[in-house]
Amino acid sequence: xxxxxxxxxxxxxxxxxxxxxxxxxxxxxxxxxxxxxxxxxxxxxxxxxxxxxxxxxxxxxxxxxxxxxxxxxxxxxxxxxxxxxxxxxxxxxxxxxxxxxxxxxxxxxxxxxxxxxxxxxxxxxxxxxxxxxxxxxxxxxxxxxxxxxxxxxxxxxxxxxxxxxxxxxxxxxxxxxxxxxxxxxxxxxxxxxxxxxxxxxxxxxxxxxxxxxxxxxxxxxxxxxxxxxxxxxxxxxxxxxxxxxxxxxxxxxxxxxxxxxxxxxxxxxxxxxxxxxxxxxxxxxxxxxxxxxxxxxxxxxxxxxxxxxxxxxxxxxxxxxxxxxxxxxxxxxxxxxxxxxxxxxxxxxxxxxxxxxxxxxxxxxxxxxxxxxxxxxxxxxxxxxxxxxxxxxxxxxxxxxxxxxxxxxxxxxxxxxxxx
Numbered sequence: 001x002x003x004x005x006x007x008x009x010x011x012x013x014x015x016x017x018x019x020x021x022x023x024x025x026x027x028x029x030x031x032x033x034x035x036x037x038x039x040x041x042x043x044x045x046x047x048x049x050x051x052x053x054x055x056x057x058x059x060x061x062x063x064x065x066x067x068x069x070x071x072x073x074x075x076x077x078x079x080x081x082x083x084x085x086x087x088x089x090x091x092x093x094x095x096x097x098x099x100x101x102x103x104x105x106x107x108x109x110x111x112x113x114x115x116x117x118x119x120x121x122x123x124x125x126x127x128x129x130x131x132x133x134x135x136x137x138x139x140x141x142x143x144x145x146x147x148x149x150x151x152x153x154x155x156x157x158x159x160x161x162x163x164x165x166x167x168x169x170x171x172x173x174x175x176x177x178x179x180x181x182x183x184x185x186x187x188x189x190x191x192x193x194x195x196x197x198x199x200x201x202x203x204x205x206x207x208x209x210x211x212x213x214x215x216x217x218x219x220x221x222x223x224x225x226x227x228x229x230x231x232x233x234x235x236x237x238x239x240x241x242x243x244x245x246x247x248x249x250x251x252x253x254x255x256x257x258x259x260x261x262x263x264x265x266x267x268x269x270x271x272x273x274x275x276x277x278x279x280x281x282x283x284x285x286x287x288x289x290x291x292x293x294x295x296x297x298x299x300x301x302x303x304x305x306x307x308x309x310x311x312x313x314x315x316x317x318x319x320x321x322x323x324x325x326x327x328x329x330x331x332x333x334x335x336x337x338x339x340x341x342x343x344x345x346x347x348x349x350x351x352x353x354x355x356x357x358x359x360x361x362x363x364x365x366x367x368x369x370x371x372x373x374x375x376x377x378x379x380x381x382x383x384x385x386x387x388x389x390x391x392x393x394x395x396x397x398x399x400x401x402x403x404x405x406x407x408x409x410x411x412x413x414x415x416x417x418x419x420x
Contacts, residue, residue: 002157002254004192004224007132011115019257021154027057027144028114033100034062035363036119036138038076041083043142052087053148059109060084060091061100064359069366098331098357101125101213101299105234106333111241112227113248117141117150122299122381124215128208129235130227130248135216155221156257157192158183162199164265169415171309172207173301173379173399175199176214177270179262181280189219191257194250199264200225205234206303213300214381217277226250269414271377272397275385283402283414291396293324293376294407297355298362301379301400302330304337310404311346313415318351320410325352326368328360352407361388370395377406 001009005017012023032040037060044052052058060080068074084091097103101122104110112130117123119141126133136150144150160179180187193215200208208225215223225231226249235241269283296302296310307329319325327347329335335357338344347354361368362380369389370376376388376395383395396412405415 002192002194002250002256003130003226003248004132004157004194004222005154006248007113007115008152008154010113011132017154019154019156022151023154024149024151025115027117027148027150029057029059029109029116030141030144031059031061031100031104031109031116031118031120031123032138032141033060033064033120034066034073034077034080035064036141037080039138040119040141040145041079043139044145047142047146049146052089052145055087055089057148058087058089058145059104060089061097061103062091062093063097063099063103064363065365066094066358095332095356098329098334099299099302099359102302102330102334105129106238106331108235108239111235111239112231114241117144121216122213124220124223125209125213125299127212127215127222127224128205129231130225132222132224134222153190155190155192157194158188159194159196159256159259160262161259162195162197162262162264164199164263166264167267169309169401170264170267170269171399171401172203172210174267174270175262175264176211177272177280177397178267180214180218180278181270181272183218183260185218185276185278187218188215190221191219193218193220193223194256195223195225201228204305205230206305209303210300214277217381269399269402271402271412272383274394274396275383277382277397283412286412289375289396289412290410291323291377291406291412292374293326293368293370294403295326295328295361295368295376295378295380296400296403297326297328297330297360298378298380299330299359300381302328302334304334306379306400307334307338307343308341310400311343313401313404313418314350314352314408315346317408317418319407323407323410324368325350325407326355326360327352328355328367329357331357364388377403377412379403
């Protein structure tokens, strides 16, 4: 079996599973946030169960629209706080955590071999730690609240074998954009995307999180990387379950639907152009596109190494007049580290606005919305019509390096071009 099949077999108490099997699996952790949590609570109450199945395995994180920008949102936050108190479950409130997909591994809720579900499509991020993690709907989350179980079809697996070393200012974000451009937004529907090869083995946890985060953008059920010493190093002191990582490997004779080989030696910065994530072009082929806003952050690229590479490019320079540059760390932990390293000072001196840990403009939140005809270059994961404000605005997706460079020049720019 491959790693995904092994996890689903373990979770369902079976010695073996194969693609197409329907399993009734035990959930290790479930997460909801401020947009999906209220619907889950309403559905849970209709089920008629008084208590969640295990209050230690339910996590609520306020991240999408914080602090509340409307009375309606404030009431929903109030509902979530009340439910968390009644059920004695952990809630990360405004200023405590940050974006759910960064907070979950930081706070020790993610471990190798676990089956994790979240009422958010980018829950697949946790596959970076060798977990099976997938997004579910709010009513499905309510059923998990009540039973601790979920039925799943064991997916076929596509193996992405990545070899080579990145050129300067080419990043894991460029890799995953390249992959999505290659296979298409429907190229891995209900498949497991397993990322392997020397490039992945040498990649940081932050990079692996970026790659797994966007697996859903090609339709994948989950993205996953085999756990190793890099995984254990990040999780040390965060969870006691990291010791389980050694046995969770795909067998050498594991079967895959197909293997996609990728060599990144000559990969240049990639850009997903409006309004589909698979409309990907090398930066050299995009043309002269002026931007009104540059956004560095989100659950895809708001980690400390993302901020470091952006600050490296922006240090001692100024954001182009007429460009709004937003920098939003993915969590309070990342924000604190950025302060210690002087990165916040670099951004503010360059003329960027640094905000507290929140999802921000990624899902049309209350920070950084676009007007009609405006263009944003963003490190987030989706560029759908209306995703970031006006349906007549345009969103381009790129790496933190490319976004930082573009903020300085006022147009889509290869970061090599602005190097001092």
